Amino acid sequence: MELKLFLTVIISMIFINNFILSKFLGLCPFLGVSRNIKPAISMGAAVIFVMTLSGIITWLLYRFILLPFNITYLRTITFILVIATFVQFAEMVILKKSPILYRTLGIYLPLITTNCAVLGVTVLNINNFFVKGQAVAFSFALSLVQSVFAGVGFTLALLLMSGIRERLELNDMPECFKGIPIAFLVASLISLAFMGFNGFRF
Amino acid sequence: MIKLFKELTKGIFKENPVFVIVLGLCPALAVSTSLENAIGMGIAATFVLFFSNLIISSLRKFVPDKIRIPCFIVVIASFVTIVELLMAAFAPLLAKRLGIFVPLIVVNCIIMGRAEAFASRNKVLPSIMDGLGMGVGFTLALSSVALIRELLGNGTLLGHNILTNFNPAGIMVLAPGALMTLGILIAINNLIKNRKK
Amino acid sequence: MNERLIVSTSPHIHKKETISWIMWMVILALAPAAIAATFTFGLYSLQLITISILSAVITESVIIVLRRRRITIFDGSAVLTGLLVAYNLPPQVPPWIPAVGSFFAIAIAKQAFGGLGRNIFNPALAARAFLLISWPKYMTQFTAPFSQADSVTSATPLYLLKESNMSLPEMGLSYLDLFLGNRAGCIGEVAVPALLIGAVFLLVLRIISLHIPLIFILTLGFLNWLFSGNSIGGGDPLFAVLTGGVILGAFFMATDYVTSPLTRKGQIVFGIGCGLLTFVIRKWGGYPEGVSFAILIMNAFVPLIDRATPPRVYGKIK
Numbered sequence: 001m002e003l004k005l006f007l008t009v010i011i012s013m014i015f016i017n018n019f020i021l022s023k024f025l026g027l028c029p030f031l032g033v034s035r036n037i038k039p040a041i042s043m044g045a046a047v048i049f050v051m052t053l054s055g056i057i058t059w060l061l062y063r064f065i066l067l068p069f070n071i072t073y074l075r076t077i078t079f080i081l082v083i084a085t086f087v088q089f090a091e092m093v094i095l096k097k098s099p100i101l102y103r104t105l106g107i108y109l110p111l112i113t114t115n116c117a118v119l120g121v122t123v124l125n126i127n128n129f130f131v132k133g134q135a136v137a138f139s140f141a142l143s144l145v146q147s148v149f150a151g152v153g154f155t156l157a158l159l160l161m162s163g164i165r166e167r168l169e170l171n172d173m174p175e176c177f178k179g180i181p182i183a184f185l186v187a188s189l190i191s192l193a194f195m196g197f198n199g200f201r202f
Numbered sequence: 203m204i205k206l207f208k209e210l211t212k213g214i215f216k217e218n219p220v221f222v223i224v225l226g227l228c229p230a231l232a233v234s235t236s237l238e239n240a241i242g243m244g245i246a247a248t249f250v251l252f253f254s255n256l257i258i259s260s261l262r263k264f265v266p267d268k269i270r271i272p273c274f275i276v277v278i279a280s281f282v283t284i285v286e287l288l289m290a291a292f293a294p295l296l297a298k299r300l301g302i303f304v305p306l307i308v309v310n311c312i313i314m315g316r317a318e319a320f321a322s323r324n325k326v327l328p329s330i331m332d333g334l335g336m337g338v339g340f341t342l343a344l345s346s347v348a349l350i351r352e353l354l355g356n357g358t359l360l361g362h363n364i365l366t367n368f369n370p371a372g373i374m375v376l377a378p379g380a381l382m383t384l385g386i387l388i389a390i391n392n393l394i395k396n397r398k399k
Numbered sequence: 400m401n402e403r404l405i406v407s408t409s410p411h412i413h414k415k416e417t418i419s420w421i422m423w424m425v426i427l428a429l430a431p432a433a434i435a436a437t438f439t440f441g442l443y444s445l446q447l448i449t450i451s452i453l454s455a456v457i458t459e460s461v462i463i464v465l466r467r468r469r470i471t472i473f474d475g476s477a478v479l480t481g482l483l484v485a486y487n488l489p490p491q492v493p494p495w496i497p498a499v500g501s502f503f504a505i506a507i508a509k510q511a512f513g514g515l516g517r518n519i520f521n522p523a524l525a526a527r528a529f530l531l532i533s534w535p536k537y538m539t540q541f542t543a544p545f546s547q548a549d550s551v552t553s554a555t556p557l558y559l560l561k562e563s564n565m566s567l568p569e570m571g572l573s574y575l576d577l578f579l580g581n582r583a584g585c586i587g588e589v590a591v592p593a594l595l596i597g598a599v600f601l602l603v604l605r606i607i608s609l610h611i612p613l614i615f616i617l618t619l620g621f622l623n624w625l626f627s628g629n630s631i632g633g634g635d636p637l638f639a640v641l642t643g644g645v646i647l648g649a650f651f652m653a654t655d656y657v658t659s660p661l662t663r664k665g666q667i668v669f670g671i672g673c674g675l676l677t678f679v680i681r682k683w684g685g686y687p688e689g690v691s692f693a694i695l696i697m698n699a700f701v702p703l704i705d706r707a708t709p710p711r712v713y714g715k716i717k
Contacts, residue, residue: 191377
């Protein structure tokens with residue numbers, strides 16, 4: 001029973017409620033970093049990393065500090081500050097500990113601070129898995145899974161998009177569609193294809 | 203005076219945040235399912251832009267350069283929280299429909315972008331004008347996307363039936379319709395720009 | 400004068416097959432299905448097909464004239480797209496549906512990307528998905544075969560399976576009915592023999608290869624045999640393959656040159672993906688049929704598949 005619940009969250013985050021293609025979160029990096037495949041992979045990895053850890057931290061913060069002290073209205077401020085600090089901190093740690101990892105993730109980390117997808121997933125966790133100030137069953141685990149797979153969905157969309165845009169680079173397409181507009185049309189058509197998963201249930 | 207006026211109008215056409223600079227897309231797509239939502243979102247963002255530009259530009263001499271970004275975030279997040287609370291109190295239905303996109307105004311690139319690119323370098327009055335102009339430009343862009351989507355996707359405008367005897371294309375109020383509309387609008391914008399050259 | 404000495408790069412050997420020849424051959428291969436559809440669902444289907452083709456050709460002409468490009472209307476690609484859009488429609492949709500669908504297919508899915516050979520998604524399938532999500536009311540209403548006069552509404556076998564979990568005899572059908580197209584369904588998908596004649600024709604002319612369709616169908620059948628029955632291995636592969644748009648999709652749309660992988664290895668991955676996704680969408684998704692969505696999703700993967708399976712450089716030893 002629980003397994004089905006988790007599987008539903010996974011499918012939903014990747015296909016049905018894909019952060020980019022259906023919730024429009026994180027469109028700016030999506031358009032910025034989707035020109036080539038390599039940076040897209042690094043960006044995706046960085047987003048999964050930040051989303052997962054932000055999801056964990058904000059859940060703990062909300063459950064053990066904001067809720068007991070009845071200051072949930074500070075949610076937005078706290079979350080964005082925590083994410084920003086955490087990303088800064090992560091950047092420093094990675095720089096010190098693993099230069100290789102820094103070279104793949106590093107330059108993308110600061111970009112992610114203002115990525116609405118990260119704040120989005122933390123707020124969504126709270127909205128979905130807390131009912132009337134009470135954590136639902138498996139709340140923490142569900143939040144964790146949701147955070148990870150929101151990142152996976154983001155990465156998938158980014159990868160598909162970068163592959164397609166590489167191919168479109170040399171096309172003789174109408175001048176006015178080059179660049180951003182065609183990227184939107186591609187996103188629209190991928191999103192259309194993913195709608196085949198609508199109404200998915202195990 | 204003329205200069206101030208220019209700061210106001212540049213955000214509406216020449217540097218329209220959505221169509222020209224391509225910023226603030228997430229809310230532009232997500233809440234443009236109906237004209238009403240779009241206008242509500244536009245007003246909320248304009249409010250935040252106005253006040254964050256005001257505060258940031260008046261504090262620009264006191265904020266150390268190194269920690270300016272976190273400072274901007276705190277200022278912006280405070281005003282977003284105010285908007286959140288105001289909206290929940292006075293327009294609960296709208297707040298419910300806009301959902302997580304109200305707190306997400308914090309990470310709306312337009313607001314951060316204007317704080318960094320304009321308010322932190324200019325005097326108070328031009329900054330306010332810039333904030334207002336960008337806010338209005340954002341609202342207009344949002345409304346034009348919403349107008350098309352609501353009309354084609356529902357056959358209504360602001361909830362009134364406009365197109366009778368018309369089978370609305372449900373896709374327009376869904377995600378693919380949003381992406382398509384914005385893509386085509388930006389393409390049209392490019393076309394007009396290229397013609398002028 | 401200056402054409403006396405021509406120095407050109409390779410290839411120097413030309414084949415008589417031009418793109419336009421291929422397009423017209425595919426159209427010819429699809430013709431039997433149109434005749435079968437007219438026979439099964441009445442003359443109205445033929446009208447829908449005509450409207451769809453006209454809309455596609457007109458849209459293409461207008462855009463080409465506006466873009467001041469060489470007139471390519473007679474290369475048959477627009478006609479083929481129009482034909483396939485119509486084949487993916489239920490037989491009693493209002494006439495504006497194929498018109499809008501073909502317009503979308505040509506204007507958005509094909510010409511915005513630069514026209515023939517440059518589109519990422521199969522235009523006809525993109526149009527079908529667009530229509531299905533926009534106007535589900537019309538796109539999910541099917542009529543029983545041979546009921547032209549009063550057009551009795553009827554559900555497709557896949558719908559009956561999904562919503563009421565009926566078995567084939569309970570639907571009042573046999574495998575022969577499914578094979579011969581004596582069932583409710585889209586205009587061009589029901590007449591399996593007609594489609595197979597066309598497919599063999601294309602295979603003989605070597606316009607399509609068997610890789611994608613065969614692997615698509617085998618994957619789908621195998622997964623259904625394994626998982627769709629009451630016990631593991633108790634499913635019905637034949638039912639899964641003969642219903643919906645599997646034959647039409649596998650032979651005529653998944654094999655589209657532009658939107659499928661270049662290499663053999665890539666085509667195998669593509670076929671498996673199509674079969675797997677069709678199975679998953681049919682079994683757990685909200686829609687009873689998943690062929691078109693499966694092919695569309697795999698279309699999006701094609702650039703990545705091509706990248707992962709580069710063609711062997713001639714003369715290079717591994």
